[in-house]
Amino acid sequence: MIPSSSFLLPLAGGVLIGLSATLLLALHGRVAGISGILGSAISTTVAPKERRWRLEFLLGLAGAGALLRLLVPEQFSSSPASSLLVVGLAGALVGFGTRLGSGCTSGHGVCGISRLSLRSMVATLTFIAFGALTVFLVKQLGGAA
Amino acid sequence: MKALSFIAIGALFSTGLVLSGMTQPERIIGFLDVSGDFDPTLLWVMVGAVLTHGISYRWIMKRPSPFFAPSFEIPENKPLDARLIVGSALFGVGWGLAGYCPGPALTSVFTFDTETLTFVAGMILGMVLFAARQLARGRPPHAAVSSWAQADSRSHCSPT
Secondary structure, X not given: OOOOOOOHHHHHHHHHHHHHHHHHHHHHOOOOOHHHHHHHXXXXXXXHHHHHHHHHHHHHHHHHHHHHHHHOXXXXXXXXXXXXXXXXXXXXXXXXXXXHOOOOHHHHHXXXXXXXXXXXXXXXXXHHHHHHHHHHHHHHOOOOO | OHHHHXXXXXXXHHXXXXXXXXXXXXXXXXXXXXXXXXXXXXXXXXXXXXXXXXHHHHHHOOOXXXXXXXXXXXXXXXXXXXXXXXXHHHHHHHHHHHXXXXXXXXXXXXXXOXXXXXXXXXXXXXXXXXXXXXXXXXXXXXXXXXXXXOHHHHHOOOOO
16 A cells, blocks of 8 residues: 655656656657547547557557556546546546647646646646636535536 | 557556556545645656656757657647637646546556546547547647757658
8 A cells, every 4th residue: 555645656656757758759759648649549630650659659558557457456546526427528628628738737747848838838737727626616516526 | 669669658657657646536636626635646746757857858859869760749839829728728627527637547448447438438539529620620630740850850751
């Protein structure tokens, strides 16, 4: 069991994410933005060769996730949202929003801020602000959405 | 070999997410719950990732090109626009509702947990809707990138 109060593990996990982004850029010249990788991987207008590496990356991501779920099940939990309808709607907002805004926590939050991109800094502050506002409103409306 | 490298890099990414607790949506909601029981975990993850990549980025970009590709494919440095703000705001609302962003959701997809599968299905639907909207407007469904390679290779086309 991993103590929830420790900051060392999240910091170490963050370093691994940073190393993954480092390897993807240094070896292959690509940015580790998960929403962009998924969006292009499932797009029919993207050339097969361009979809292939993205599918491989996602296979590694989800495959390691499946293995880790067996090794450290306590690190996984389900969404606390109250209904599947809310979870599905949240997913749609995340899918549409990250494509419209050209990135998510990884592409803007990690890779973009590492490049000191103004767009990514503004995007990150925007999604954190709207996320915090949403959590606040859900609490005001009485518990989980 | 290249396929193995992409698989390993993806696996490294999700290992970082799992170790840091990002596959627990209540931690994300705790981070966003600034007026209540604030959970700083995400902040530490961001610090670790940005410190690491912020330093490595400067080192990498001194190279004329990546090790195994002809050029760097970096997002275009465009000015701020409404698309960026509206898109990020919509993403933030979904993120706050479910506690998932794309990386942790896809890392958890093979748990076959009903909620995770529902979230991922919704996310893919949202991306397909965006691509359909772009095509209807006669625009490419994916974001613009600029190929970046030093010296004479700069004028050449990217492999995109």
